[in-house]
Amino acid sequence: MPDRPPRTPTSTTSDLVVVGAGIVGAACAYHATRVGLSVTVVDSGPITGGTTGAGEGNILLSDKEPGPELDLALLSNRQWRSLADLPLDGTTFGRAVELETKGGLVVATGPAALAGLTRLAAQQRELGVEAIAVPGDRLPDFEPHLTDDVAGGYRYPQDMQVQPMLAAAHLLRLARRAGATVLTHEPVTGLLRDGERVTGVRTPRRDIPAGAVLNAAGTWAGEIAALAGVRVPVAPRRGYILVTEPLPPIIRHKVYLADYVADVASDSAALQTSTVVEGTGAGTVLIGASRERVGFDRTISLPALRQLAAGAVRLFPVLRDVAVIRAYRGFRPYCPDHLPVIGPDRRAPGLHHACGHEGAGIGLSLGTARLVAQSLIGEPPEIDLHPFRPDRFGPEVPR
């Protein structure tokens, strides 16, 4: 008989096991404890070891076209704002996680791009997004160092930025104070089943029985779904970010070119870059954004970095003589229809999903978590989950 690793018995059954200690798992753990559920979070690595630790911290409305994702972004934006004022150890949650309500500025280089941006802004405004037109000659009032080679733009005062790793860590901390357990470096290797029903997770160290299992494994969520024999086609979409040396505050907003929205919505696997530039509380400037579908290839692509740098210098000529001190890459959890997967999986009762948010997971995490918590306790979710349903992609994995 083969040796088996000793199993640490779990004394109690959790109401919910959250698989994944990134921002989505952390937000879901927090919201679940808020509605009175007992929660265990488990992750194969450290907290924020996946995509959460490799992003920019966007909380954006400006880049969302009308539809379910914008509805979720509006809900999430309200959640971030109300959580920002929560007192936390002598400060506030907002200050602790470097939440900056600085607003976005989307600029168009030519009349065609400006016409497209104007159309999008009009649609967004009907749904409650603040979008304020800024003529080209007024843009320096908002961004003094912006190139004058722009036709015009829109300000989005509701856009925000957060330090994503701090946000996830503090959400997990709040969840733990409410009784949650967080287990790191413990991969989920199997699911406990009672017939069709998912009744917990198995790790090399223990079985964790639970009333419900939430798949918040981000870019790796397809592997957790496969343990239940269901298909959730989340795939990695690689992106690089350049980090400059620390600078005085010279870039006030999150500033990006209007073609970013089209690039996000594209289905191309080839390298695309669209210029996104923003300062941080630490003084560094973050430069994005690239997207390409190359699997989990972690090598650095010089052409991608060159395109990012050139785009940033075109938008902010002042950056020409500024040093880039590092570049990093992450893998966005990409779904074929660019919508996240949220809610119970009727193919595997007891299994729920909160994954596949692509490049918007930081911003969308809190709204997602609220919907998950409502769904778990049998309340009607305040946004219809139908567009996010896990079984919308087609047949199960053949077994």
Added chain:
Amino acid sequence: MSRPHEFEILFDGTPLPCRDGWTIGAALTAAGVRSWRTTRHGQRPRGLFCGIGICFDCLVTVNGQPSLRACLVPANPGDDVRTQEGTAR
């Protein structure tokens, strides 16, 4: 014309001895200078930390150019090295 083997650089106006092949960071360290920058927020002292170009802690202003890594920049005769406060911009 060959470079002198031994020469001087200036640190905040004071001459420091230096040798060919040294970095700015080496010259400062050899002269007993431990810090040549203050942090942006707490104005705390900083000097060499990793010493190999990774950590960006040893930033210094050389000949008017701010935020150079002292541990990587080769010293040249007469270099004007200045303490850097914050981002120095």
